[in-house]
Amino acid sequence: MLRSLAVVASAASLLVSSAAAYGAGFTGSTVLSAYYPSYQMAPADVPYSRYTHLDYFVFTTTPDPAVISQAGISDSQIVDFVTRAKAAGITTSYTVGGWTGSQYFSTHVSTAVGRTTFARTLLAVMQQYGFDGIDIDWEYPGQQGIGNNVVSPNDASNFLLFLQTLRSLAGPVRLSMAASVAGIMGPTGAYLTDLSGFAAVLDYVTIMTYDITGTWSGFTGPNAPLASACSPGGNQFSIIGAMTAYRNAGFAPSHILVGIPAYSYSYYVSAPLTVTTCPDGSRTTLYQYASSGSTCGTYIGNNGQYLYSQLWDSGYFGNFAGYRRSIDLVSRTWILWNRATGEFIPTEARGTLWYKARTVRGARFGGINVFDASGDTADNRFNAALRIGLGLDAGSVSSLALRRRATLHAKLVERRGGDGISSLAL
Incomplete structure (x- = not known):
């Protein structure tokens, strides 16, 4: 990359x-x-x-x-x-x-x-x-x-x-x-x-x-x-x-x-998630497949769209009950997954x-x-x-804070092999 x-x-x-x-x-x-x-x-x-x-x-x-x-x-x-x-x-x-x-x-x-x-x-x-x-x-x-x-x-x-x-x-x-x-x-x-x-x-x-x-x-x-x-x-x-x-x-x-x-697609994925090792050595759960149709394998169906505002306002990036949060470093995509309900949402943060x-x-x-x-x-x-x-707001306090949080987040995830879970709601 x-x-x-x-x-x-x-x-x-x-x-x-x-x-x-x-x-x-x-x-x-x-x-x-x-x-x-x-x-x-x-x-x-x-x-x-x-x-x-x-x-x-x-x-x-x-x-x-x-x-x-x-x-x-x-x-x-x-x-x-x-x-x-x-x-x-x-x-x-x-x-x-x-x-x-x-x-x-x-x-x-x-x-x-x-x-x-x-x-x-x-x-x-x-x-x-x-x-x-x-x-x-x-x-x-x-x-x-x-x-x-x-x-x-x-x-x-x-x-x-x-x-x-x-x-x-x-x-x-x-x-x-x-x-x-x-x-x-x-x-x-x-x-x-x-x-x-x-x-x-x-x-x-x-x-x-x-x-x-x-x-x-x-x-x-x-x-x-x-x-x-x-x-x-x-x-x-x-x-x-x-x-x-x-x-x-x-x-x-x-x-x-x-x-x-500014929107994301939502899927249903059954446990356990399939972990893929990428050519660069990182690991990801981003790609889940159905072996036949939409009822075999781990990927089992679709659940429409969310606006970013809906995910944020509903607490998906924070303490929303049951959602595991991880990041795929290659695509720079957050993954929100609820093991109990199966809801699986690759999204921006x-x-x-x-x-x-x-x-x-x-x-x-x-x-x-x-x-x-x-x-x-x-x-x-x-x-x-x-x-x-x-760089449109490069000098703002929020800019400096976000850069620090993003850098810390990347280091944490990279130490966990590309499939780490972080509580940082970036």
Whole structure:
């Protein structure tokens, strides 16, 4: 893992000097952004000043490139969000697409007329509500997402043509995209190794380094692993791996945002836990498997999602009855497991958030984009750990305290062979 970090940091130092040649809305400052989920969070509840940028989520595509859908959200709520953000001095983009809203991207970008019409539509909506930019979240070019999307082998090339059209019409506004941890699929079914054309017209790319393992996987594992040394052979995605891949494909590190989830997946796992010895010698209980279906072996089923705030407010990181707490050092993931009920929750905690943010900062990448703002606690614990790791609150008393606790925690766990139990609620 340390070798991978060194490679990322070395490459970042070589490319950061050329960053100004990329998108026209690039700030050059460390970014801590989040998606604002309009469907489950009121504008009044957003701690605007805790972020440097916010992405309004979400508008969706329709069969007509001249129309995008507000997904049932009222004009007044959208205006309220933008007004509050401007009052706090925070820039905003709006996201179009998402898991449920990407159905017609392929159709709209397949012709020159469609690309121009769609670009003008997106700009008109940006101007109507006073957003500062546009974020494209096509899930996914060249491959199926939710199940009913239009897909073409020409999606990647047409997507690039569309972004070039959008940039030429938009001028110096913030243009960004969210992209799969695996990359963008090309016409042959292989992921593109050259994304320099995309980098030339975009200010930022958010790598969706979450949902790497989930309740659909057939085994337990980390939502957003830092590294993948212990991961199953077919699931070798990680934050460090994605950072390296996008940098190698042509994005300057300072234009890359790492996605961090404010939610966790929950499973049911029967005792005893299977302990795996990783190639680096560390041990982990993070990966539990079912030998057949979902009733054999130790992994026996799924239990939905938790927001970070739900776990914290319910005491899962403290003295919540029956929960054993351990950490996987390779992926930097906390594991909460209740032997009696079988509930098994790989999750982020303040220490893992701080460590991942510090990794992003140390490699001189652009920053972090959280999905989503509704997952934090009322006192912004999730956000605070990221700000400290990114150096946005480097001089605060809480920063020094968290660093001391995180360092102590790492030493304790490493002495216990990577599978230690700690009472530190980071």
